[in-house]
Amino acid sequence: MTPVISIINKESGELVRSGRGLVWLTAIALVLSGFSLLLVGNTELSLLDNAQAVYMMMGTVTALGCLLAVALGSDAVAGERERGTLIPLLVTPLSKDMILTGKMGGLAVSWLIIYLISLPYLWAVGSSGQNLLPAVIYLALLGTPVVLGFGFYALILSARMASVRSALATSLITLIFLGAPLVLGPGLRQSQIGKIFDMVNPFAAALNSFDSVVIDSQPPGDQAFRLAIVLIWLILTAWGARRAMRSLQP
């Protein structure tokens, strides 16, 4: 087994076996259960159509993935430092790039677990409609870079800041800042600033893409720009994380 895979196993194993990880998974399952009940109820009462319910479930799963990414990314370096496990890791022959790959590989596996958990819920709210398959594909296609990007972003802060608490707080504020215009309503989004913000905001790009594909049934080719925004977000944060790791001091 290569050392990088060992780190991935450890990171993802922590999510499944540690007390903290089990709390996360239980919380995610409870949120998805409650939300899907709500959506199914609204669909039955004809308050929402099926596509809207699927779209909302996709947004919720992406947001939960981002939350998990922020939590894991914030812990990736500052948490190791606080636990006293950073130096033992750094004195192994692993390069900092390998440690970063292992950490992000662990996050990718954790996101995969959330994604798999979300599939039955997506089916529950969207099985009677036509857009379940595009929803499953687009959640993977755009959700994955957004989630990993937030993981990298939190890891940058984790490497630069002294404590998990400060890295987590800053990452959460960023996540809320990027997600808030979507939650606050369409008024802000229709303004010029809102439109520009929407255009460069990776979280908004993913959700707008979900909206276009699942609700408006637009063809995949129309989503190239949004996909590019999301991929640029991923590349920039990955580059930043690599730099932060390389200049990491014990």
Added chain:
Amino acid sequence: MLISVTNARLSIGGSPILEEVNLHMDEGEIYGLLGPNGAGKSSTLSLLTALRQRDGGELSVMGYDPTVEPGIVKRRLGVLAENAGFYGWMSAPEYLRWFAELYGRETTRHEVGDLLIRVGLDPDNAAPIGVWSRGMKQRLGLARALVNEPALLILDEPTNGLDPQGRREIHDLLLDLNRRQGVGILFCTHILDDVTRLCSRIGIIHQGRTVLEGETGALTCTNPNETRYRLSVATPLAGKMLLPDGMTLIEGVGLSYVLALKNHLAPEICWRMLMASGWEIVEIRREERSLEDVYIAAVKGESHDSGHIDN
């Protein structure tokens, strides 16, 4: 030479941490790195373990520059950092197997069990490390440092948190590793008893500089060219004492006298000469400075007639 550090300098955030550190350790030695809190011991270890890069000076660990070849150095290095932590949700055997994988080593359950037994831990203990005592974690840290069968062990306060019996067991383990497997051991400690029992060579760092380095035996003698003896006599000596050439009276209080003999003199002949001149000698003991005396003198910046920096 296993470790060679010459005039190493290190700044962190623009503040000079190490200004002139020298450390020279031969193969098979146990080296004690001493110094007050904040003197720069851990920073020195961070240079040796490639955790930080020096601003100047020369550095070689097992023949390699850790800045240039960190992978090669780290592969042959075992490190126990001060206050080193663990993943509390893992069991010890599981953790050691995982840590060995980071070195690209596949370990069997039997090998991990042997390692745990060597450091005095129960190989069948499946409890999560999070519930372990500090002393048990310290032993596990030592097992972790040994997982890659290192040629050089770098230990920061290895006996911290251990009871006297545990400390003795760790001493025995380190001596065994050093004598039977030739593992070089460099360790930082505040416990001078550890150094006295284990170290063949010491270095003292104060305010980012090496203020003293040398063989433990030589440093605890007052002068490498002479040997001091404390003589007890039956009756006080009256009048002026005539001493043979090469013999000096250092101190004389009551019935106790400290004499310094040049190393070329045969002590037995000197004692006979003294007895012939009226000394009623009842006891002769070799007088050595304690390591604590050496340490305090070095840190206070006092001059040493035996202490030296031999680069």
